[in-house]
Amino acid sequence: MxxxxxxxxxxxxxxxxxxxxxxxxxxxxxxxxxxxxxxxxxxxxxxxxxxxxxxxxxxxxxxxxxxxxxxxxxxxxxxxxxxxxxxxxxxxxxxxxxxxxxxxxxxxxxxxxxxxxxxxxxxxxxxxxxxxxxxxxxxxxxxxxxxxxxxxINNSGIVRTYKIEKIRSNNKFIIGHLANICKEKGIKDVVDLAIQSLHNKKLSKLIIAGPIKDKFSENEIERAKLKLEDHFEYRGPVYGDDKIKFFSDIDYFIFPTRYRNEASPLVLLEAIAAGIPCITTNIAGIPEIIEGSGGCVLNISENFIKGSLDYFDNNDDEYMVNSQKSKKRFEDLLIAYGEQIDDLSYRLCHVSLPQI
Structure with a gap:
């Protein structure tokens, strides 16, 4: 060994x-x-x-x-x-x-x-x-x-999963964003999307969670409070039961990241594991995570607000179907992870790798 x-x-x-x-x-x-x-x-x-x-x-x-x-x-x-x-x-x-x-x-x-x-x-x-x-x-x-x-080796095996049954009772929705909140993670797009969705009489609430990392994001949080009033809630950093409640309370997860080191965001995997359709960008390995999940991946050169609104118009009636697709996508990734990690473990623990 x-x-x-x-x-x-x-x-x-x-x-x-x-x-x-x-x-x-x-x-x-x-x-x-x-x-x-x-x-x-x-x-x-x-x-x-x-x-x-x-x-x-x-x-x-x-x-x-x-x-x-x-x-x-x-x-x-x-x-x-x-x-x-x-x-x-x-x-x-x-x-x-x-x-x-x-x-x-x-x-x-x-x-x-x-x-x-x-x-x-x-x-x-x-x-x-x-x-x-x-x-x-x-x-x-x-x-x-x-x-x-x-x-x-995909990242699905390292995220905490939550047994959440999503239910939609009306034609309005709650959108959520959870991250180390900063300009590169797309906080401005999140707030703009919520404001436009409220104007279109589709939004019930925007919930944002996570630590604020820059002055730009502080200003965006204040803008959301001003423009959305009772339709906005900032929860700060969330862990454990507070994170479960965050995912339980939202219908769509919004993640318009342009962060240069983004690879395979754990929060997207947590969201689809909870059956939450995601709207995100095509940076790094994200398209491969969201593929077949019922969510939406937008090109970073696209207008994120317009693309998201089009997705809502075309898919909101299929919400429960897409929620199940999200869960199924995570289950498939988790099965693949088990095979991948066992392969690496065998190579590391029981087989001599080629010398370099």
Whole structure:
């Protein structure tokens, strides 16, 4: 059985990459794998302390790579950490240690970045890439010709599911948005859509949840309060039962993201698991999540408001059908996840991967 040096962020703080890294580690340990974890989470420190702390962790990982014959797994960082990950991959190749890199963000997949090109070249053709969707795999191969060895593991297995039975009692609807609320996640489009839907006498309420991350979003929340009055509710960050109530209370989930590192948003998977049709954008791996779910994926070049209103006009009568389609899509993704994660576990725990 291969010992595994497992490098990546773990909660806290809680975010998509940390959740994914922790869930995979727990699954591997349940399969009997022995992990040596290097936690790259740096907490809430000032910039200098954070950078120093992260570099020290990478130096410690480097020492372990050079002193041990271990399989290396890296949950890739999106920014400067990519260069540090490239160094680890190069050291592992020097030691002829099998290596796996897990891509949990998309910007470096969509456009060629020097740091990622260096990492791929350092790893060689035997470097195993784990991606979140089939489309992500195709984009990775198109951007980096050297990235030839990959497997897909979707994110459905790491989200919490909710047993919610959706019921529509009238011809008005409640729309919801849950995110780290910021300009890039589309807060302005959410508010504009609610205002126009209220004008069209379709909207019952807009519910927004999640922490506010910038001044722009603070202003948009205030605009929603002013324009929508009693038809608007801001709930702040939601967890546990509060998140269940959020999904129970809404009819449609609105997610007009243009965030450059968006890959496979966990909140979209949570929404379709709860049977909530989603209206979102075609960035990154989102179309593959929403495909067949009864929701709507709009091109980022389209007018999001018009496209959403057209969807409501053409699909609101089929709401319950689309709600069931959403649940079925998540079930299909979850079945695929089980097969995918078992395959990776077998490779990691029981089969010697090609040396790089």
């Amino acid at each position: 291969n010992p595994i040096l497992f490098v990546g962020p773990f909660p806290p703080p809680t975010h998509g990459q940390a959740i994914a890294t922790n869930m995979l580690a727990e699954h591997l340990e349940a399969q009997g794998c022995h992990l040596r974890k290097i936690d790259l989470s740096i907490g809430d420190h000032n910039k200098i302390i954070s950078i120093t702390y992260k570099i020290l962790k990478y130096l410690f990982a480097s020492k372990l790579i050079l002193s041990n014959k271990s399989l290396l797994y890296i949950s890739l960082s999106a920014n400067a950490g990519m260069w540090l990950s490239a160094v680890l991959v190069a050291l592992a190749r020097l030691r002829r240690n099998p290596t796996i890199v897990h891509h949990l963000t998309y910007d470096h997949v969509r456009r060629r970045r020097l740091s990622m090109a260096a990492l791929v070249r350092a790893g060689g053709s035997n470097l195993l890439h784990v991606v979140l969707t089939n489309s992500m795999g195709k984009d990775l191969k198109a951007t980096y010709k050297e990235a030839k060895n990959l497997i897909v």
